[in-house]
Amino acid sequence: MPFCCGGFLAILEYFKIYFWCLSMELLPFSVLLSVYFKESALYLDAAFESIWDNQSLKPDQIVLVKDGKLSSELDATISMWSEKLGPVLTVVELKENVGLATALNAGLDYCDYELVARMDTDDISLSERFYKQVSFMTHNRDVSVCGAIVEEWDERCLVRLSIRNLPSCHEGIMKFAKRRCPVSHPVVIFRKEAVISSGGYPVVYPEDYPLWIMMLSRGYKFYNVPEVLLRMRAGDEMLCRRGWGFFLGETKVFYLMWKLGFTGSFDFFCNVLTRGVVRLSPRFIKVLLYKFAR
Known part of the structure; x- marks a missing residue:
């Protein structure tokens, strides 16, 4: 059960909005993805199935950024989906691998609609994801x-x-953001102009956390739907990625938070210390922490 100020009342309000939106004309939206050469063609295919074949509300546009040269298997999968989706799919080709943040910023320029849903190319969106998020964003401008x-x-x-x-409500998200990333990037939907006016994705890893901090600092309002809407592939590979490099990136984020006045000095040192323990621990300790401390 998600936690939030307001608790049950916040969840009740969400479902009231959800059923009210059944009679509304929903806003059009784009889906933004980026793929690079190390990713799996099978996982990419499954991700596309989840955002198109299996969705109750299909996207008006899908923007896929090819972040540098890809494998022949990935290119074949993209060609198959290009033929299937026609003008719905916009493929943006970058000559060199530039990293996720720069690739997403490039893809944003090609998104035709104000609402943009993020999706990773190895995750699975549940069938009601877009309907529920777009309904909420349509009603809550x-x-x-x-x-x-x-x-x-x-x-x-x-x-x-x-x-x-x-946390679901904005106040809970603000408090949570002082310690951890307050929204899950692969399942987020946002207003394009708000992201661009906040500077877009900063070129740092992780790229999403500092973007949310910049937006929260500028007064933009956040919300988390109190339902599971996405399945993320985690496991050993994700744990391996979140090591020393990830820790350095998080430290830069914590410094940004302190510099903006979002947190104080005590918060900064606590965040760096606790993250250092998590990111630099042996793998078996990371497994236990991810299992029991999420």
């Missing part, structure tokens, strides 16, 4: 970023490992 609860699964999506619960 004051909200700029909307996330949801994510289930973390093993790499083959056979075993559920954990659930990442997050």
Whole structure:
């Protein structure tokens, strides 16, 4: 169960909005993805199935950024989906691998609609994801970023490992953001102009956390749908990625938070210390922390 100021009342309000939106004309939206050469063609195909074949509300546009040269298997999968989707799919080709932040900023320029849903090319969106998030954003024009609860699964999506619960309401998100990333990037939907006016994705890893901090500092309103709307492939590969380099990136984020006045000096040192323990621990300790401390 997600936690939030307001608790049950916040969830009740969400469902009231959801059923009210059944009779509304929903806003059009784009889906933004980026793929690079190390990714799996099978996972990419499954991701496309989840955002098109299996969705109750299909996107008006899908923007896929090819971040540098890809494998022949990935190119074949993209060609197959280009033929299937026709003008719905916009493929943006970058000559060199530039990293996720720069690739997403390039892709944003090609998104035709104000609402943009993020999706990673190895995750699975549940069938009602877009309907529920777009319904919420259509009704709540004051909200700029909307996330949801994510289930973390093993790499083959056979075993559920954990659930990442997050606060729903803006006040809870503001408080949570002082310690941890307050929305799950692969399941977020946002207003394009709000992201661009905040400077877009900063070229740092992780790229999403500092963007949310910049937006929260500028007064943009956030919300997390209190339901599971995405399955994320986690497992050993994700744990390996979140080591020394990830820790250095997070330290830069914590410094940004302190510099903006979002947190104080005590928060900064606590954040760096706790993150250092998590990111620099042996793998078996990381596994336990991710399992029991999410």
